[in-house]
Amino acid sequence: MSDRKLPRLLQAPAVLLLLVWMLIPLGMTLYFSFIRYVLNSLRRPEWTSPSLSNWRGFGNYEFVLKSKDFLLAIQNSLFIVCSILFLTVILGVLIAVLINKAFPGQGVVRVLLISPFFVMPAVNAVLWINMILDPVLGLQGIAVAGINEFLDGLRQIPVLGGFFSLWPEFEPVSFRATQTSAIAVIMMVTWQWTPFAVLIFMTSLQSEDQQQKEAAVLDGASTWSQFRFLTLPHLGRPIAIVVMIQAIFHLSLYAEIEIVSRGNGNKNLPYLIGEFANNNIGAASATGIFAVILANFVAIFLLRMVGKTLME
Amino acid sequence: MAIVAQSSKFSTYGRPVLAWGVGLLFFFPIFWMVLTSFKTDADAVKPEHLIFFTPTFDNYLNMTDNYDYWRFATNSVISAVSATAFTLFVSVPAAYAMAFNPSRSTKDVLMWMLSTKMLPAAAVLYPMIFLAKSIGLYDTHILIITVLSLINLPIAIWMLFTYFKEIPKDIIEAGKMDGVNTWGEIKEILVPLAWGGIASTALLVFIFCWNEAYWTVRLTTIDAATLSKLIEGNRAPEGLFFGRLSAVSTAAVGPIVVLGWFCQKQLVQGLTFGAVK
Numbered sequence: 264m265s266d267r268k269l270p271r272l273l274q275a276p277a278v279l280l281l282l283v284w285m286l287i288p289l290g291m292t293l294y295f296s297f298i299r300y301v302l303n304s305l306r307r308p309e310w311t312s313p314s315l316s317n318w319r320g321f322g323n324y325e326f327v328l329k330s331k332d333f334l335l336a337i338q339n340s341l342f343i344v345c346s347i348l349f350l351t352v353i354l355g356v357l358i359a360v361l362i363n364k365a366f367p368g369q370g371v372v373r374v375l376l377i378s379p380f381f382v383m384p385a386v387n388a389v390l391w392i393n394m395i396l397d398p399v400l401g402l403q404g405i406a407v408a409g410i411n412e413f414l415d416g417l418r419q420i421p422v423l424g425g426f427f428s429l430w431p432e433f434e435p436v437s438f439r440a441t442q443t444s445a446i447a448v449i450m451m452v453t454w455q456w457t458p459f460a461v462l463i464f465m466t467s468l469q470s471e472d473q474q475q476k477e478a479a480v481l482d483g484a485s486t487w488s489q490f491r492f493l494t495l496p497h498l499g500r501p502i503a504i505v506v507m508i509q510a511i512f513h514l515s516l517y518a519e520i521e522i523v524s525r526g527n528g529n530k531n532l533p534y535l536i537g538e539f540a541n542n543n544i545g546a547a548s549a550t551g552i553f554a555v556i557l558a559n560f561v562a563i564f565l566l567r568m569v570g571k572t573l574m575e
Numbered sequence: 576m577a578i579v580a581q582s583s584k585f586s587t588y589g590r591p592v593l594a595w596g597v598g599l600l601f602f603f604p605i606f607w608m609v610l611t612s613f614k615t616d617a618d619a620v621k622p623e624h625l626i627f628f629t630p631t632f633d634n635y636l637n638m639t640d641n642y643d644y645w646r647f648a649t650n651s652v653i654s655a656v657s658a659t660a661f662t663l664f665v666s667v668p669a670a671y672a673m674a675f676n677p678s679r680s681t682k683d684v685l686m687w688m689l690s691t692k693m694l695p696a697a698a699v700l701y702p703m704i705f706l707a708k709s710i711g712l713y714d715t716h717i718l719i720i721t722v723l724s725l726i727n728l729p730i731a732i733w734m735l736f737t738y739f740k741e742i743p744k745d746i747i748e749a750g751k752m753d754g755v756n757t758w759g760e761i762k763e764i765l766v767p768l769a770w771g772g773i774a775s776t777a778l779l780v781f782i783f784c785w786n787e788a789y790w791t792v793r794l795t796t797i798d799a800a801t802l803s804k805l806i807e808g809n810r811a812p813e814g815l816f817f818g819r820l821s822a823v824s825t826a827a828v829g830p831i832v833v834l835g836w837f838c839q840k841q842l843v844q845g846l847t848f849g850a851v852k
Contacts, residue, residue: 269672269676269757270672270673270675270676270678271672271678273668273669273671273672273757274668274669274672274673274684276665276668276669277665277666277668277669277688277728277732278669278684278688280665280724280725280728281688281691281725281728281729284691284725285691285694287702287706288699288702288703288706289694289698289699289702291699291702291705291706292698292699292701292702295701295702313705358597361590361593361594361597362594362597362598364586364590366586366590366591366594367591368591368595369594371598372594372595372597372598373598373839374836374839375598375599375601375602376597376598376601376602377835377836377839378601378602378605378832378835378836379601379602379604379605380835381782381786381828381831381832381834381835382605382786382828382831382832383785383786383788383802383803383806383827383828383831384786384788384803385788385792385802385803385806385807386608386806386824386827386828388810389806389807389809389810389820389824390604390607390608390821390824391604392810393817393820394607394608394611394817394821395604395607400620400817402607405622405625408622409622454601454604457601458601462839462842511692511693514693514695515695515696515697515789517696517697517788517789518788518789518792518803518807521792521807521810522807522810525810532695532697533695533696533697533789534697536697536698536700537697537700537793540700540701544701547700547701548698548701551695551697551698551699551700551701552698554695554697554698555694555695555698557695558693558694558695559693561693562690562693566686566689566690
């Protein structure tokens with residue numbers, strides 16, 4: 264076999280599998296997005312199987328664009344992804360700089376810190392929303408109740424008590440409500456992905472030019488300006504990579520949304536598609552195409568930003 | 576070192592205290608889950624038993640009765656192990672070819688593969704359900720294994736590619752001179768040399784497969800349902816079952832977290848495609 268053919272042959276299975284994986288389902292989604300296709304319909308049974316005679320043109324797209332959930336879902340997707348990116352990068356840099364220098368027990372702290380990253384998303388969400396954030400039975404509820412009880416005790420004190428009676432009782436926050444559930448999702452995903460950012464930033468910090476730093480110290484540079492003008496620029500590339508990888512994962516965030524906010528109106532794009540797919544496949548597919556377009560925007564932007572550095 | 580000379584009070588006391596604080600804070604939810612798993616369901620929601628309680632193993636002993644844990648765990652093991660094996664079987668030759676016989680299109684092919692990872696799963700969910708049901712594969716191991724392999728294939732190829740790239744070409748060339756065929760090259764030369772890289776790729780793919788929660792939840796009902804599906808199905812236990820839920824969650828994530836501790840270094844290189852060293 265010639266030198267040229269063989270490498271192609273070895274790559275072929277992987278390329279073909281991914282090509283099929285991309286094209287067939289995506290092609291079907293595109294097709295379904297242009298026809299009327301529902302799972303159950305008593306009035307129009309002919310819509311329950313995909314067929315070209317049910318052609319709807321851009322009707323599904325119009326329907327999706329007009330539904331008020333769609334804009335909400337896009338806003339929510341972007342809000343959740345951007346908040347997580349922002350928090351994980353900031354926390355990641357701070358923590359990486361903090362634990363990068365040797366201190367007693369550095370290895371153990373590293374292990375403690377990285378652990379959340381390996382927790383399966385379903386467990387992460389169930390653990391946080393129930394055992395930690397539940398307004399009555401979770402740690403949040405217990406803590407708020409404890410504080411209120413403590414304040415009650417203070418109010419019983421003869422003279423000082425008058426002052427504390429002016430304080431209101433604390434109210435626990437329900438994180439299953441529409442407004443707050445996005446916050447809960449952001450909290451749990453940030454908890455899970457900050458360790459990832461820390462790990463990558465730490466690895467990068469270890470290759471920082473120490474001589475340059477020592478020179479800066481000799482020149483009397485403050486800790487802040489060392490961080491600002493040496494460390495931060497050095498972290499530019501890892502930050503870009505952390506942003507890219509997380510964007511890939513979080514745009515399709517699903518388990519957390521499903522567990523925390525099922526049915527309460529706080530949807531992201533994948534969740535909205537799932538909801539449409541309960542009956543209206545046409546609309547679900549049109550939403551799916553919108554999701555692909557959104558992902559492509561992000562992908563082009565990110566790959567431009569970091570793609571070149573990956574290939575070096 | 577010159578830097579040590581000017582070490583302040585912060586370095587001696589502040590840094591360790593703060594670092595330990597952050598570490599413990601991040602680990603706390605996991606610790607809390609493990610602690611709760613040793614409480615009875617009644618104790619788990621009583622403030623007076625927050626820290627002091629009589630530990631019990633009942634939650635672990637009753638996992639089968641309460642949740643049918645082992646059936647889901649078996650499914651998770653079957654799908655994750657098979658998917659990892661299949662992924663490696665396809666990705667090792669591909670990465671080998673790309674690393675040692677790169678053509679002009681190799682870079683583009685690699686980028687394209689990465690871009691398939693950006694295809695939102697939700698966009699192709701329904702066609703997958705439709706296809707799976709029409710060929711009778713819905714809720715089967717084969718389907719889950721196939722999907723898990725496909726979604727991890729790009730990452731596996733990228734990781735292996737970055738490891739293989741580091742191996743000097745001469746070594747492979749030397750093998751060629753000796754008249755070893757391609758399969759022999761991979762088996763006799765590449766695998767022993769890149770053993771560490773292949774093992775950590777396998778480990779990472781396994782972890783991703785184990786934790787996957789979109790396809791495994793949506794494409795299964797009973798027969799092939801994995802641990803993600805089990806936990807997702809118990810999302811709102813209304814506080815009555817915190818003890819047993821913690822036990823089953825601990826059993827679901829425990830092995831993976833421990834596995835993760837051992838491969839955290841490889842994780843960095845793998846997930847950043849070698850761009851951060």
